[in-house]
Amino acid sequence: xTAVRILDRLLGASELxxxxxxxxxxxxxxxxxxxDIALANLxxxxxxxxxxxxxxxxxxxxxxxALLAQLQVALGARGITVQKLGEAEVMAEAGLADQLLTFNxxxxxKLARLKxxxxxxxxxxxxxxxxxxxxxxxxxxxxxxDIRVLVECDTGAGRCGVQTxxxxxxxxxxxxxxxxxxxxxxxxxxKSGTRARTAAFLEEAxxxxxxxxxxxxxxxxxxxxxxxxxxxxxxxxxxxxGTYIYNDRSLVARGTARVEDCALTxxxxxxxxxxxxxxxxxxxxxxxxxxxxxxxxxxxVPAHGDAVVYEVSEEHGFLGVADDAxxxxxxxxxxxxxxxxxxxxxxxxxxxxxxxxxxxxxxxxDARGRSQ
Amino acid sequence: xTAVRILDRLLGASELxxxxxxxxxxxxxxxxxxxDIALANLxxxxxxxxxxxxxxxxxxxxxxxALLAQLQVALGARGITVQKLGEAEVMAEAGLADQLLTFNxxxxxKLARLKxxxxxxxxxxxxxxxxxxxxxxxxxxxxxxDIRVLVECDTGAGRCGVQTxxxxxxxxxxxxxxxxxxxxxxxxxxKSGTRARTAAFLEEAxxxxxxxxxxxxxxxxxxxxxxxxxxxxxxxxxxxxGTYIYNDRSLVARGTARVEDCALTxxxxxxxxxxxxxxxxxxxxxxxxxxxxxxxxxxxVPAHGDAVVYEVSEEHGFLGVADDAxxxxxxxxxxxxxxxxxxxxxxxxxxxxxxxxxxxxxxxxDARGRSQ
Numbered sequence: 001x002t003a004v005r006i007l008d009r010l011l012g013a014s015e016l017x018x019x020x021x022x023x024x025x026x027x028x029x030x031x032x033x034x035x036d037i038a039l040a041n042l043x044x045x046x047x048x049x050x051x052x053x054x055x056x057x058x059x060x061x062x063x064x065x066a067l068l069a070q071l072q073v074a075l076g077a078r079g080i081t082v083q084k085l086g087e088a089e090v091m092a093e094a095g096l097a098d099q100l101l102t103f104n105x106x107x108x109x110k111l112a113r114l115k116x117x118x119x120x121x122x123x124x125x126x127x128x129x130x131x132x133x134x135x136x137x138x139x140x141x142x143x144x145x146d147i148r149v150l151v152e153c154d155t156g157a158g159r160c161g162v163q164t165x166x167x168x169x170x171x172x173x174x175x176x177x178x179x180x181x182x183x184x185x186x187x188x189x190x191k192s193g194t195r196a197r198t199a200a201f202l203e204e205a206x207x208x209x210x211x212x213x214x215x216x217x218x219x220x221x222x223x224x225x226x227x228x229x230x231x232x233x234x235x236x237x238x239x240x241x242g243t244y245i246y247n248d249r250s251l252v253a254r255g256t257a258r259v260e261d262c263a264l265t266x267x268x269x270x271x272x273x274x275x276x277x278x279x280x281x282x283x284x285x286x287x288x289x290x291x292x293x294x295x296x297x298x299x300x301v302p303a304h305g306d307a308v309v310y311e312v313s314e315e316h317g318f319l320g321v322a323d324d325a326x327x328x329x330x331x332x333x334x335x336x337x338x339x340x341x342x343x344x345x346x347x348x349x350x351x352x353x354x355x356x357x358x359x360x361x362x363x364x365x366d367a368r369g370r371s372q
Numbered sequence: 373x374t375a376v377r378i379l380d381r382l383l384g385a386s387e388l389x390x391x392x393x394x395x396x397x398x399x400x401x402x403x404x405x406x407x408d409i410a411l412a413n414l415x416x417x418x419x420x421x422x423x424x425x426x427x428x429x430x431x432x433x434x435x436x437x438a439l440l441a442q443l444q445v446a447l448g449a450r451g452i453t454v455q456k457l458g459e460a461e462v463m464a465e466a467g468l469a470d471q472l473l474t475f476n477x478x479x480x481x482k483l484a485r486l487k488x489x490x491x492x493x494x495x496x497x498x499x500x501x502x503x504x505x506x507x508x509x510x511x512x513x514x515x516x517x518d519i520r521v522l523v524e525c526d527t528g529a530g531r532c533g534v535q536t537x538x539x540x541x542x543x544x545x546x547x548x549x550x551x552x553x554x555x556x557x558x559x560x561x562x563k564s565g566t567r568a569r570t571a572a573f574l575e576e577a578x579x580x581x582x583x584x585x586x587x588x589x590x591x592x593x594x595x596x597x598x599x600x601x602x603x604x605x606x607x608x609x610x611x612x613x614g615t616y617i618y619n620d621r622s623l624v625a626r627g628t629a630r631v632e633d634c635a636l637t638x639x640x641x642x643x644x645x646x647x648x649x650x651x652x653x654x655x656x657x658x659x660x661x662x663x664x665x666x667x668x669x670x671x672x673v674p675a676h677g678d679a680v681v682y683e684v685s686e687e688h689g690f691l692g693v694a695d696d697a698x699x700x701x702x703x704x705x706x707x708x709x710x711x712x713x714x715x716x717x718x719x720x721x722x723x724x725x726x727x728x729x730x731x732x733x734x735x736x737x738d739a740r741g742r743s744q
Contacts, residue, residue: 027481027744061686083687084654103654103687104643106703109399128644131702159688160644160652271476272500272532280532282456282475286718286743290662314433314714315455315475315743316531330503331478342686346658346719349741369721371658371687372399 003043006074007035011353014067016361019352023359024333028269029283030362031348032335035355037263038068038245045227045244046076052230057081057100057220059242062342064367065351066094068245073098079122081222081240085113086370088123094366097121100150100220102187102240104132104160110372111135115143124148124218126187128161130174133181140180148184149175150218153205155198157191165205172214185218185237192225192254195232202235225254248341249300250293259302265335266299266344267352268317270328279328281309281317283336287347288312291340299336304328309336375415378446379407383725386439388733391724395731396705400641401655402734403716404707404724409635410440410617417599417616418448424602429453429472429592431614434714436739437723438466440617445470451494453594453612457485458742460495466738469493472522472592474559474612476504476532482744483507487515496520496590498559500533502546505553512552520556521547522590525577527570529563537577544586557590557609564597564626567604574607597626620713621672622665631674637707638671638716639724640689642700651700653681653689655708659719660684663712671708676700681708718743 020026049056058072059081069080069091079098082088088101105114105125117123118140127133127149140147151168154161162168168186175183186205190198206216222240246264247257268283288299288309297308305325311318321327328334338344346369350362392398421428430444431453441452441463451470454460460473477486477497489495490512499505499521512519523543526533534540540558547555558577562570578588594612618636619629640655660671660681669680677697683690693699700706710716718741722734
């Protein structure tokens with residue numbers, strides 16, 4: 001089946017609510033996703049990973065939509081990545097049966113939820129300390145089903161993860177000794193621009209594991225900014241990218257995507273034109289977020305000379321329009337390209353879908369707010 | 373009735389869901405509101421405004437809870453302030469019948485919603501251009517009930533608003549000429565630290581209005597950072613503050629509140645301790661937001677030597693703990709004081725309430741996500 005037909009089949013099974021036909025008539029602020037662009041992004045990336053012989057495990061934290069997770073899998077992804085248990089539960093409910101949860105599961109309540117999930121779907125998790133492994137092992141034993149655990153490695157991002165390749169081996173051995181869990185491999189979220197360093201860490205860890213008689217069946221890396229670089233992927237068997245489905249202003253600034261590859265914009269209405277070059281939008285930090293991602297401003301409007309949302313308050317966006325660009329009038333709907341698309345999805349109950357240049361309806365953002 | 377009994381009565385009528393008894397047992401991340409602190413904040417501010425003879429019209433965008441809006445009114449607030457129509461609708465549903473919507477209502481869909489609201493409750497709105505007034509007038513005529521319109525004045529914040537006192541008078545005259553609307557007064561959201569400049573603008577506008585035969589029955593100012601200063605309020609008849617009910621790290625940094633006056637914290641669990649001084653929390657920008665408010669870091673943990681959340685990704689908070697403070701262990705729940713409490717409320721479906729040091733349950737955040 002062609003990618004377009006796969007999308008049409010999934011849309012046919014989706015609960016679309018009517019939202020008018022024209023973007024100009026939408027109630028704003030609201031995120032709008034151009035499905036033609038998103039589909040092209042998905043196909044291009046799946047083809048790229050297929051060519052490299054690397055499995056695709058897209059991160060659904062970007063869109064939080066069952067529809068798009070199903071689309072990613074139907075187009076060839078091995079499974080999905082989730083960041084929180086709440087996302088995993090929502091996606092399991094929607095039939096996504098192969099998931100990697102790249103977050104330490106800690107505490108009795110969350111381990112009980114993991115146990116319930118492990119009984120329903122194939123869910124792998126991560127750990128970076130013996131204490132986390134012990135909790136997972138107990139959950140696995142009590143689920144009556146071994147839980148696959150990947151060792152999270154800190155290859156330079158300074159977030160979670162064991163600090164050295166030797167520590168990765170030691171934790172893998174600890175996982176291997178416990179009943180209720182099996183060692184599944186290595187996971188890292190590398191800092192952008194550290195592919196060589198990450199590769200060295202992972203290769204050394206794999207070698208240590210072999211010496212200890214263990215195999216890293218999965219070596220999972222991720223990150224959107226460097227996704228198109230083939231450097232330093234020798235040890236990597238699986239890639240987790242999230243933002244690529246929509247792209248955003250930060251990825252355009254880094255050269256990872258072009259403006260025409262950006263599928264998500266926030267439709268916003270001009271509510272005031274207090275001075276000649278200033279237009280106030282009805283979308284502030286509660287619609288665009290305050291994520292700067294190293295950029296100036298909180299978003300831009302490509303259709304108006306790339307005018308920048310130079311300031312936000314909670315419900316106002318301050319748009320500065322250059323002298324040579326047309327300033328949108330009060331009542332006009334503009335489309336803001338946000339700095340970072342992922343947290344925008346998380347702010348809205350529903351998202352509007354566009355196909356063939358026309359609004360086709362809105363869908364619920366299934367995993368919105370599932371941060372627990 | 374004492375303030376405590378008013379709160380108890382409202383709690384008795386609220387739909388509380390069980391959430392355990394101890395903060396350490398909560399599913400995290402989740403915002404926790406200490407009602408004893410919030411109540412003291414409300415009483416102190418109401419007393420202060422009563423002493424000044426200024427009406428209290430608290431902004432509910434901070435908490436988005438019907439319960440707390442009702443509490444504010446029961447304690448003496450004249451009515452409430454809302455920033456978006458969606459908030460107004462939710463609060464009207466909860467019986468809040470005196471509202472000021474401090475946002476230009478623009479476009480056919482939103483004007484139809486305003487018309488429906490104007491039939492149900494006493495709602496005043498703002499305008500800063502003749503085009504906005506025309507839409508409001510049509511809505512008022514079609515509602516069969518005049519809508520009170522305040523002229524929004526830009527007294528230095530550079531957001532919405534007419535630019536001069538003369539322009540305020542001219543727009544007031546335009547409102548006065550239209551059927552369907554009545555001129556209700558002036559509204560400004562002054563930039564922090566510009567009380568004198570704001571006072572000069574408002575006084576001049578009031579004088580111009582008098583000369584034109586119009587009275588500014590309401591002169592509404594707002595803002596939390598300067599709220600305790602009595603300077604420059606001579607023309608002001610009503611004050612809109614929002615953050616004061618909870619307070620936050622930014623107001624502590626500005627000296628507006630003390631840490632012990634902060635009612636909202638985000639309960640977060642330590643999920644990793646990858647290095648001795650680094651603790652990774654399960655609360656990132658999707659729980660704390662990326663609002664910096666001029667501060668360093670995204671929040672702090674007062675109980676651990678004021679340790680700072682020095683970095684966030686979407687679901688991780690990077691907590692740096694000083695050498696002389698105890699580093700919380702994996703599995704421990706800490707309470708993060710966010711930089712800015714208002715957008716935090718907007719990220720969660722439910723919020724946990726604490727009273728007398730005990731968790732008493734959770735309530736739905738009624739107007740969460742109502743940015744349209």
